[in-house]
Amino acid sequence: MTETYLTQPIDEESVRAVSDAGLRMTLVDTADVAAFDEWIRADFRGFLGEHPKPEALAEARGYLGDRRTTAVYDDAIPSAASPIGTVNSWVAPLTVPGGGTVPGWAISSVTVAPTHRRHGVATALLGGELRAAKAIGVPVAILTVSESVIYGRWGFGPATFASEWRVDTKRVRWAGPPTGGHLSFTDPASYRESGYRVLDRVMAGRAGEIAMTPYLADRLLGPLKGNPDEDKYRLVRYDSPAGEPEGFVSYVVKGDDDFVKHTVEINYLAAATDEALTALWRFLLELDLVSEVHIMTRGVDEPLPFLVSDVRGAHLASVEDHLWVRILDLPAALTARTYERDGEIVLDVTDTLGLAGGRYRLSVSGGTARVEETTDAPDVTLPVSSLGSVYLGHDAARGLAIAGKIEGDTDALDRLFRTAVPPRLSTWF
Ligand SMILES: CC(C)(COP(=O)(O)OP(=O)(O)OC[C@H]1O[C@@H](n2cnc3c(N)ncnc32)[C@H](O)[C@@H]1OP(=O)(O)O)[C@@H](O)C(=O)NCCC(=O)NCCS
The missing domain is CATH 3.40.630.30 (Gcn5-related N-acetyltransferase (GNAT))
Known part of the structure; x- marks a missing residue:
């Protein structure tokens, strides 16, 4: 899994979506210095950075070459070699309650040139990342965000606060x-x-x-x-x-x-x-x-x-809000962590992208979870973004319930998921 993220082909659904808009999405060969430098420049520009000097480009090439690197090009413009969209990703072990880890599809460098904004390029990039992660069985996607209004629409929920x-x-x-x-x-x-x-x-x-x-x-x-x-x-x-x-x-x-x-x-x-x-x-x-x-x-x-x-x-x-979590494989994600109280709950998870929804019984015994699909009546109904928000143990369930983003027996959900020590991410990626 940790290597296949590099060889997993580009997501065809996203390639089609941008090509309908006259754009070309492709993986970037990070050994191709000219192409990778253009990608890095576009990334710096996207985050309002300076024009990177040669030593900064060389440093970035050295550090970022082993990430899965995607670009979107507009071949119709004079500066066509410069991507108008960027994203990169890698599989990062994410620490979960209990001290274990779950493979997390870490997404970074999401930028769309201001000349091409709000035409669905980020939607194609994000959809492509999530489907690629799902295809190779990575249970969660994770990111830190420049603005908190962006990623909820793709099923991410804020899971740690800083x-x-x-x-x-x-x-x-x-x-x-x-x-x-x-x-x-x-x-x-x-x-x-x-x-x-x-x-x-x-x-x-x-x-x-x-x-x-x-x-x-x-x-x-x-x-x-x-x-x-x-x-x-x-x-x-x-x-x-x-x-x-x-x-x-x-x-x-x-x-x-x-x-x-x-x-x-x-x-x-x-x-x-x-x-x-x-x-x-x-x-x-x-x-x-x-x-x-x-x-x-x-x-x-x-x-x-x-x-x-x-x-x-x-x-x-x-x-x-700091770390945002998007559940992609509910049973794998929920069994990767431990729980501080035993109990049982039926979760009905909705997912508009069709990646992780379904009805599952979560049974915790001795702190360890078993997860099975079920047709029983749910105790709790929630969108996948809310599940992401409670996944790492943060005290979010009651607030989400008040906001109408968790329905049903919220206390039971809270008792199972919340941890005495709150989760934390102390860096950006
Ligand atoms: C954020 C960014 C990548 C969005 O790219 P984009 O191609 O314009 O996004 P899309 O056209 O796919 O937008 C998809 C939806 O998200 C909304 N959206 C996107 N960016 C938004 C923002 N910054 N604020 C509010 N809504 C935003 C769009 O309005 C659209 O909503 P809709 O589906 O209801 O129509 C781009 O604005 C950008 O590069 N910003 C600067 C760098 C940055 O902050 N990157 C994010 C790093 S975490």
Whole structure:
């Protein structure tokens, strides 16, 4: 499965859909430097990025060449070699409740040129991705989104939420436990191997996180080529008292007119243990010449308020949807995770794309699920997007029921699916 995503042919239904509009959809040979560079340029443009310099193109080619890469071309325009639509994908292990993983069809780089927007190109790209994933038996599709209004129509539901914090470090004092271990400055090149090990533990440790690739991991350790703050990055590692790498923080310090009031913009804080988390937070909150620490994409259970002397000094700036999940194979997805309570429920799942709908009995015994098709009356009826939203254990069922997006015995569904520790995705992909 993890290799066949590259060889699975392009989805003919999508090829036909765009060709009716005079466009051509094809897989891109990422070994073809000229074609791949055009694709990368179109991707940068789609996300309002700069014109990538040669070193940024080379870096992107090196990192992204093993993704399934799709382009849509308009052969009728003078710049026909430049795609007007892009998407790429790969199969990423997604951590699920209980600590296991489910193969996730990770979708990224969805762009349509503003010259060709709202003519159904993204619809063709997304449909193609979902059908290709389904064809090779990947149970769920996953993505992070630029705008939350886009993906519900294709059966995705928000499954993890991310918090953003601004800490007034002149206002708070450390109120967490004593911290130990060793902190030291390092750099991405010499720390890479240890950093990867730390990230593997972080990603395996929480439902909602995905397995790293070198591209995803290196972005967390330091800046990629062309990052405007490239020269200002700092990397601090935490090693346990026994010398085991257990965490790191990469960050940039931004200046202010007042030299004692800099802002620390955290790129990523990785903590494989609570000791690493508290030591790194304490380090950040006690930095001299700094008045604010800003961090994004933390979990909804980030313990910051409890680590400071003044709860309101750690300001929760926002909570937003982050990982979106689209169930493609209900029995495979639901049996991949474990459950914290036993029980039984009949789910009637509707899916307008016809990929994962049906009526199933979910029986949980000893935390392990069995799923079988049934014709019995349903306890709960819900669209596949709502199932995606509760799949990883997030506390979404009651809200969805109030919104009319889950009908029936919502409490029974909630009791089965929700987990004590909320799911989290702490990075973008
Ligand atoms: C988002 C994007 C890929 C959509 O491409 P597109 O080809 O215009 O999308 P489609 O024509 O297939 O639109 C399908 C439907 O989604 C809606 N839609 C698409 N993008 C939308 C957006 N940004 N906001 C609201 N609705 C949107 C369309 O109105 C259409 O709705 P309908 O089916 O009810 O008519 C494109 O606008 C884009 O590249 N945006 C900038 C990059 C980006 O944000 N990408 C998403 C990364 S997660």
